Amino acid sequence: MDHPHPATLDPIYAPGASAAEAALSAAKLRRRGAKLLVGSAVGFGLSFVAMMATSAAAPGTVVFLVATVLGMAGAGHSIAALVKGLAAGPGATGTASAVALTFGNLFMTGLGAFAAFLSTVTFTRGRQIRSAGKILLPPVETGDAWTGAGLSSSGPVGVIETDDEATRAKVAAQWRENGRTEHASVAAFARLTLDLMALGAPPELVADANRDALDEIRHAELCFGLARAIDGRIESPGAFPAAARARTLSRSRTLALAQLAVDSLVDGALHEGVSARIIAKLARRCEAPAIQGILKEIAADEGRHARHGWDVVRWCLAEGGDSVAHALEGALRALPKTMSSPMPDEARDGRWECWGIMGEELEAEEHEATRVDLERRVAQAIAATRQATLGYGNVSVG
Numbered sequence: 001m002d003h004p005h006p007a008t009l010d011p012i013y014a015p016g017a018s019a020a021e022a023a024l025s026a027a028k029l030r031r032r033g034a035k036l037l038v039g040s041a042v043g044f045g046l047s048f049v050a051m052m053a054t055s056a057a058a059p060g061t062v063v064f065l066v067a068t069v070l071g072m073a074g075a076g077h078s079i080a081a082l083v084k085g086l087a088a089g090p091g092a093t094g095t096a097s098a099v100a101l102t103f104g105n106l107f108m109t110g111l112g113a114f115a116a117f118l119s120t121v122t123f124t125r126g127r128q129i130r131s132a133g134k135i136l137l138p139p140v141e142t143g144d145a146w147t148g149a150g151l152s153s154s155g156p157v158g159v160i161e162t163d164d165e166a167t168r169a170k171v172a173a174q175w176r177e178n179g180r181t182e183h184a185s186v187a188a189f190a191r192l193t194l195d196l197m198a199l200g201a202p203p204e205l206v207a208d209a210n211r212d213a214l215d216e217i218r219h220a221e222l223c224f225g226l227a228r229a230i231d232g233r234i235e236s237p238g239a240f241p242a243a244a245r246a247r248t249l250s251r252s253r254t255l256a257l258a259q260l261a262v263d264s265l266v267d268g269a270l271h272e273g274v275s276a277r278i279i280a281k282l283a284r285r286c287e288a289p290a291i292q293g294i295l296k297e298i299a300a301d302e303g304r305h306a307r308h309g310w311d312v313v314r315w316c317l318a319e320g321g322d323s324v325a326h327a328l329e330g331a332l333r334a335l336p337k338t339m340s341s342p343m344p345d346e347a348r349d350g351r352w353e354c355w356g357i358m359g360e361e362l363e364a365e366e367h368e369a370t371r372v373d374l375e376r377r378v379a380q381a382i383a384a385t386r387q388a389t390l391g392y393g394n395v396s397v398g
Contacts, residue, residue, distance in 0.1 A: 137181065
């Protein structure tokens with residue numbers, strides 16, 4: 001979600017300029033804010049018209065989301081204009097600062113809630129790459145490029161014990177779907193690398209993001225290789241141009257840090273954490289030795305990715321302070337209490353867990369456990385941020 005004017009909210013969390021400069025800046029921000037808010041109002045109207053005129057929900061939803069982004073941008077401009085205007089008056093510096101922080105923090109809380117909502121409208125395992133909240137996944141096409149990870153490439157090898165060819169085909173299809181999400185995660189970590197570098201993150205965070213991307217390449221190969229071993233079909237992920245449409249960070253450093261913190265909280269700490277817990281339990285329940293080995297490897301990697309997500313959250317807090325803290329608080333309020341990811345109907349009761357495919361009960365249990373732990377750790381991190389002078393090494397997340 002790119003912000004149309006880069007410095008809108010940065011002044012709220014930074015020293016102000018002279019009265020004359022503040023007055024001029026306030027006038028410009030008011031004009032921009034008015035235009036954005038008018039555009040937002042028009043967008044909301046069009047979204048309702050689209051929802052009533054078409055049977056498909058997608059067009060109206062897209063317009064609604066665009067209108068929401070415009071409205072948030074307009075509100076940000078208006079808040080900044082108010083602050084600048086107050087600062088331009090004689091003796092009003094203290095009042096301006098108080099108003100700035102009040103409205104700025106409310107805005108950041110809303111931003112965090114909105115970002116978390118977009119990241120949880122649809123769910124699939126691990127860190128994903130999105131555009132306007134929609135998870136982007138590669139197509140699957142004929143080819144063996146991603147199928148050579150350690151399993152036989154000569155066709156079905158009895159990896160799962162069933163004579164039911166329909167079930168065999170469905171289990172293989174689900175493992176290919178797992179492979180699609182792992183393949184998309186490679187792009188998500190590449191995006192994370194770019195975001196970290198744009199914000200001046202330390203080398204250890206950039207290195208972790210690149211190592212995690214290499215892990216995801218391996219995971220995708222394992223999943224597609226396993227699917228081939230189950231049903232003999234030689235298929236791999238195809239070209240993935242949609243990845244280029246993924247959202248980018250705002251040009252405002254304040255907003256960018258908040259966006260990255262919320263993304264890393266949701267996709268890194270939560271989704272990677274849930275994935276690690278689920279796969280670790282599946283490894284214990286799985287009855288197929290070849291699949292069990294794959295699950296153990298992926299679970300260990302996903303647990304490390306979740307820890308890396310927490311590291312990014314800590315760094316964003318250290319860099320952004322209270323603005324990022326408010327965004328994280330908003331994100332916590334927007335997190336769903338339950339999670340339901342796409343899965344075959346036959347897998348929902350847990351009968352496919354012997355083949356490494358989760359059921360609904362396992363997913364619900366591990367999501368709840370991870371969410372509770374996440375809320376505790378975020379509260380601890382925010383408390384530490386507000387009690388001490390920030391530094392990368394002294395903000396604890398438990």
